Amino acid sequence: xxxxxxxxxxxxxxxxxxxxxxxxxxxxxxxxxxxxxxxxxxxxxxxxxxxxxxxxxxxxxxxxxxxxxxxxxxxxxxxxxxxxxxxxxxxxxxxxxxxxxxxxxxxxxxxxxxxxxxxxxxxxxxxxxxxxxxxxxxxxxxxxxxxxxxxxxxxxxxxxxxxxxxxxxxxxxxxxxxxxxxxxxxxxxxxxxxxxxxxxxxxxxxxxxxxxxxxxxxxxxxxxxxxxxxxxxxxxxxxxxxxxxxxxxxxxxxxxxxxxxxxxxxxxxxxxxxxxxxxxxxxxxxxxxxxxxxxxxxxxxxxxxxxxxxxxxxxxxxxxxxxxxxxxxxxxxxxxxxxxxxxxxxxxxxxxxxxxxxxxxxxxxxxxxxxxxxxxxxxxx
Amino acid sequence: xxxxxxxxxxxxxxxxxxxxxxxxxxxxxxxxxxxxxxxxxxxxxxxxxxxxxxxxxxxxxxxxxxxxxxxxxxxxxxxxxxxxxxxxxxxxxxxxxxxxxxxxxxxxxxxxxxxxxxxxxxxxxxxxxxxxxxxxxxxxxxxxxxxxxxxxxxxxxxxxxxxxxxxxxxxxxxxxxxxxxxxxxxxxxxxxxxxxxxxxxxxxxxxxxxxxxxxxxxxxxxxxxxxxxxxxxxxxxxxxxxxxxxxxxxxxxxxxxxxxxxxxxxxxxxxxxxxxxxxxxxxxxxxxxxxxxxxxxxxxxxxxxxxxxxxxxxxxxxxxxxxxxxxxxxxxxxxxxxxxxxxxxxxxxxxxxxxxxxxxxxxxxxxxxxxxxxxxxxxxxxxxxxxxxxxxxxxxxxxxxxxxxxxxxxxxxxxxxxxxxxxxxxxxxxxxxxxxxxxxxxxxxxxxxxxxxxxxxxxxxxxxxxxxxxxxxxxxxxxxxxxxxxxxxxxxxxxxxxxxxxxxxxxxxxxxxxxxxxxxxxxx
Numbered sequence: 059x060x061x062x063x064x065x066x067x068x069x070x071x072x073x074x075x076x077x078x079x080x081x082x083x084x085x086x087x088x089x090x091x092x093x094x095x096x097x098x099x100x101x102x103x104x105x106x107x108x109x110x111x112x113x114x115x116x117x118x119x120x121x122x123x124x125x126x127x128x129x130x131x132x133x134x135x136x137x138x139x140x141x142x143x144x145x146x147x148x149x150x151x152x153x154x155x156x157x158x159x160x161x162x163x164x165x166x167x168x169x170x171x172x173x174x175x176x177x178x179x180x181x182x183x184x185x186x187x188x189x190x191x192x193x194x195x196x197x198x199x200x201x202x203x204x205x206x207x208x209x210x211x212x213x214x215x216x217x218x219x220x221x222x223x224x225x226x227x228x229x230x231x232x233x234x235x236x237x238x239x240x241x242x243x244x245x246x247x248x249x250x251x252x253x254x255x256x257x258x259x260x261x262x263x264x265x266x267x268x269x270x271x272x273x274x275x276x277x278x279x280x281x282x283x284x285x286x287x288x289x290x291x292x293x294x295x296x297x298x299x300x301x302x303x304x305x306x307x308x309x310x311x312x313x314x315x316x317x318x319x320x321x322x323x324x325x326x327x328x329x330x331x332x333x334x335x336x337x338x339x340x341x342x343x344x345x346x347x348x349x350x351x352x353x354x355x356x357x358x359x360x361x362x363x364x365x366x367x368x369x370x371x372x373x374x375x376x377x378x379x380x381x382x383x384x385x386x387x388x389x390x391x392x393x394x395x396x397x398x399x400x401x402x403x404x405x406x407x408x409x410x411x412x413x414x415x416x417x418x419x420x421x422x423x424x425x426x427x428x429x430x431x432x433x434x435x436x437x438x439x
Numbered sequence: 440x441x442x443x444x445x446x447x448x449x450x451x452x453x454x455x456x457x458x459x460x461x462x463x464x465x466x467x468x469x470x471x472x473x474x475x476x477x478x479x480x481x482x483x484x485x486x487x488x489x490x491x492x493x494x495x496x497x498x499x500x501x502x503x504x505x506x507x508x509x510x511x512x513x514x515x516x517x518x519x520x521x522x523x524x525x526x527x528x529x530x531x532x533x534x535x536x537x538x539x540x541x542x543x544x545x546x547x548x549x550x551x552x553x554x555x556x557x558x559x560x561x562x563x564x565x566x567x568x569x570x571x572x573x574x575x576x577x578x579x580x581x582x583x584x585x586x587x588x589x590x591x592x593x594x595x596x597x598x599x600x601x602x603x604x605x606x607x608x609x610x611x612x613x614x615x616x617x618x619x620x621x622x623x624x625x626x627x628x629x630x631x632x633x634x635x636x637x638x639x640x641x642x643x644x645x646x647x648x649x650x651x652x653x654x655x656x657x658x659x660x661x662x663x664x665x666x667x668x669x670x671x672x673x674x675x676x677x678x679x680x681x682x683x684x685x686x687x688x689x690x691x692x693x694x695x696x697x698x699x700x701x702x703x704x705x706x707x708x709x710x711x712x713x714x715x716x717x718x719x720x721x722x723x724x725x726x727x728x729x730x731x732x733x734x735x736x737x738x739x740x741x742x743x744x745x746x747x748x749x750x751x752x753x754x755x756x757x758x759x760x761x762x763x764x765x766x767x768x769x770x771x772x773x774x775x776x777x778x779x780x781x782x783x784x785x786x787x788x789x790x791x792x793x794x795x796x797x798x799x800x801x802x803x804x805x806x807x808x809x810x811x812x813x814x815x816x817x818x819x820x821x822x823x824x825x826x827x828x829x830x831x832x833x834x835x836x837x838x839x840x841x842x843x844x845x846x847x848x849x850x851x852x853x854x855x856x857x858x859x860x861x862x863x864x865x866x867x868x869x870x871x872x873x874x875x876x877x878x879x880x881x882x883x884x885x886x887x888x889x890x891x892x893x894x895x896x897x898x899x900x901x902x903x904x905x906x907x908x909x910x911x912x913x914x915x916x917x918x919x920x921x922x923x924x925x926x927x928x929x930x931x932x933x934x935x936x937x938x939x940x941x942x943x944x945x946x947x948x949x950x951x952x953x954x955x956x957x958x959x960x961x962x963x
Contacts, residue, residue: 059511091879091882091883091884091895092882092883093879093882093883094812094815094882095883095884101608101811101814102815104811105811105812105814106815108811108812109809109812109815110804112805112808112809112812113808114804116803116805120798120799120802122468123769123770123773123798124771124795124798126777127773127776127791127794127795128838130773130776130777130779130781131776131781131783131791133778134778134779134780134781135776135780135781135782135783136713136780136781136782137782140778140779140780140781141780142712142713142714142778142779142780142939143714143778143779144714144715145717145778146714146715146716146717146718146719147717147718147720147721148718151774152718152721152767155766155767155770156763156766156767159762159766160727160760160763163759163760163762163763165758166759166809167755167759169813170755170759170809170810171752171755173809173811173812174748174752174755174810174811175748176811177810177814178748178751179810194587216500217497218497218891219497219498220497220498220499221559224496224497224894227894228496228892228894229496229892229893230893242855248745252583252588253581253583253584253587253588254581254583254584254678255818256743256818258886260815260884263814264813264814265743265787265815265817265818266743266745267743267744267745267816269672269678269679269744269745270672270673270677270678270680271672271673271677272672272677272745273745274744274745275745280508283803287893289884289889290886291743291817291818291819291886291887292581292818293507293576293581293584293888294584295507295575295576295584296502296503296504296507296575296890297503298503298507298888298889298890299503299886299889299890299891299892300503300891348501361676363504364570364571365569365570365571365572365590365591365592366504366570366571366572366590387947389632390631393587394587395587395588400577400713411612426699
């Protein structure tokens with residue numbers, strides 16, 4: 059605590075110095091970061107450079123203008139015997155302070171345009187990754203590779219609500235990060251599934267809204283392996299603060315190994331979809347899926363939030379026919395915030411969560427929902 | 440002169456009827472000002488809840504769902520309930536007195552435009568107590584979060600926005616009609632006090648964009664209840680359309696808030712510099728230029744939405760242009776002080792703080808206009824800091840300055856100068872402690888509207904919260920100062936009140952009688 063207070067005090071004392079010095083930020087100094095990160099891509103560097111140019115121009119103008127103002131406030135105060143003059147216009151001066159700022163702006167516009175051209179240079183990418191914003195997680199799809207997965211917050215509710223100590227990665231950790239290789243131009247094609255999200259990785263200088271029905275493009279190319287953390291930056295509902303972006307940049311060989319592993323995983327999953335699951339296996343897996351994907355709205359105790367999100371405990375759907383229950387997850391409910399989970403959860407996960415909802419919190423249907431039931435429903439559509 | 444207003448000694452019924460049925464511009468101005476102060480306290484309370492929750496990482500006091508309602512209601516109540524009505528109240532009190540008119544041109548509409556406001560806000564605030572809670576989609580209410588994914592109470596929100604929009608349009612028509620038709624003989628347009636000028640221009644902005652807002656919420660209403668798909672991609676609509684429509688209203692809206700504040704400061708600085716306003720005509724032209732530009736820059740709020748590069752470049756250049764007329768204004772204020780005979784009473788302190796802090800907010804605004812850098816700033820606390828520098832240090836500081844400046848004229852009592860200065864310094868210091876660190880938070884990567892944040896943001900959030908509580912406390916002191924002045928302030932009957940005050944409102948007796956300028960004054 060004392061150490062933090064001291065750090066805080068130093069931070070308060072020297073924001074101006076720190077602003078200049080805080081350019082390159084390591085994980086340790088992140089707590090005292092005051093300035094925009096320089097980042098690891100051409101785009102983030104361009105954003106940083108133009109940011110610094112603007113800041114210095116503003117600083118110089120500010121010192122001149124406020125300096126003059128404080129001089130006036132000191133020199134022309136009545137208590138020092140100042141007598142008011144009576145002039146009230148001077149066309150030359152007025153013309154000068156209209157034209158000079160206009161010229162400064164024109165000069166600023168040149169690097170600003172250059173920087174923006176870099177941001178928009180999304181052509182000729184080596185790798186295309188589709189990024190989809192969901193309430194409240196990200197889905198990454200490696201186009202043409204058959205690899206697709208969800209990336210969700212890993213921080214537990216206990217940490218968020220103070221029932222467990224917070225780790226240093228609090229709200230900065232996900233189940234599975236996006237992985238990209240060094241030295242390749244990666245293009246992100248960003249879209250939204252439900253509401254508008256925004257995918258931001260500060261160290262890449264990439265921030266694009268994830269709008270349903272629209273693709274936006276951004277790109278990154280870096281030579282520095284590492285883990286880069288970002289955030290969702292468009293208000294997207296109650297989980298807005300709880301869907302971080304984590305990107306892991308690996309050396310190309312490591313990346314290829316990782317990608318091969320993911321492909322093998324997908325193949326293996328496809329072969330096990332017909333497996334028969336036991337009641338208890340499904341309950342365990344279902345609870346896990348429920349807490350990650352459903353509890354934010356329907357609450358961990360299944361009671362929902364009255365008037366916004368319906369309770370699942372004693373709900374006619376959860377207690378009714380299995381097919382109807384599966385249908386809600388696969389198709390969503392039109393006109394409400396209950397979206398389709400067909401693309402978000404695997405057949406096994408959907409089966410598990412349906413099973414869990416039918417047999418938890420006093421719901422006691424007692425039947426077992428198998429992945430094959432989900433697959434049959436999907437194929438019967 | 441007509442009969443005087445009913446006071447409490449005439450009986451409670453008569454007293455209440457006076458306020459409910461009043462068509463007097465001073466009464467209506469008073470109603471607006473008290474209403475806006477009540478809303479300011481309410482919106483401030485919401486802000487305190489937000490800052491208390493953000494005092495430390497983790498969710499301690501409230502749930503994210505309620506947090507979103509607080510950020511939304513804070514924005515809506517402050518913008519539509521506190522700041523806008525405050526300046527309409529000032530306009531009601533001052534415009535007739537400044538142009539030598541006996542009252543507003545349309546007194547009955549004036550009454551109506553005020554009295555529908557409390558209903559609008561009752562409807563809006565009541566949603567907090569309903570099943571589903573209040574609006575939780577941000578004051579910018581982007582679809583589809585505010586349509587398909589909104590709680591059912593969104594319909595009350597839409598109804599409330601419609602009513603307050605109608606109120607604003609009526610108030611604006613009234614101001615335009617008053618200024619065009621009721622100026623005293625000899626009061627030409629280019630002799631009008633700058634406050635009147637800024638308000639006329641603001642009124643035109645309001646009449647132009649309030650219907651656009653009404654259009655946006657009506658389309659939402661249709662999407663939610665009648666199966667249309669204006670903003671629903673699945674039905675062939677476009678969520679981005681909502682943002683274009685909203686910001687076509689929203690950008691002029693921020694100038695609607697700040698232009699009257701410019702006007703107030705342009706009245707106060709000459710008074711305490713004992714010197715006429717420098718560059719009056721360029722001030723008028725600059726205000727008009729800002730108003731014009733406000734219509735053609737809206738998409739700079741949408742740099743990350745994926746516009747084509749040509750659009751980005753256009754909106755970037757157009758936005759940068761705003762710095763020119765705004766700069767002219769700042770230079771004029773400072774040159775007004777140059778070679779003046781300055782004193783620093785409370786209104787002057789607030790006005791000088793306005794110039795400094797607003798200019799600071801202008802600098803960050805210029806940085807935000809650079810699209811490539813905005814990709815990093817967008818929707819972070821950097822933006823939150825920016826618009827609080829221009830909205831709070833801009834509009835609220837100037838509103839506070841206005842109250843201290845004209846309060847002696849309104850009630851014939853002098854406020855306590857020491858208490859005024861104490862309030863100023865607490866507000867000034869508290870404000871900067873609250874919002875300066877938010878620049879650092881934003882640059883370091885903290886997005887806005889976050890109910891919770893990573894540990895790396897903990898320190899500055901705590902500092903910011905402390906500053907916010909301090910600033911909140913200053914407002915309680917403000918309320919105390921005003922009540923104390925009205926009740927127990929030192930009586931004054933000096934028509935000028937301030938040594939350097941110029942203008943028609945300072946020629947009528949102090950306190951201003953219920954009816955002024957029954958016969959128009961002659962302006963030379």
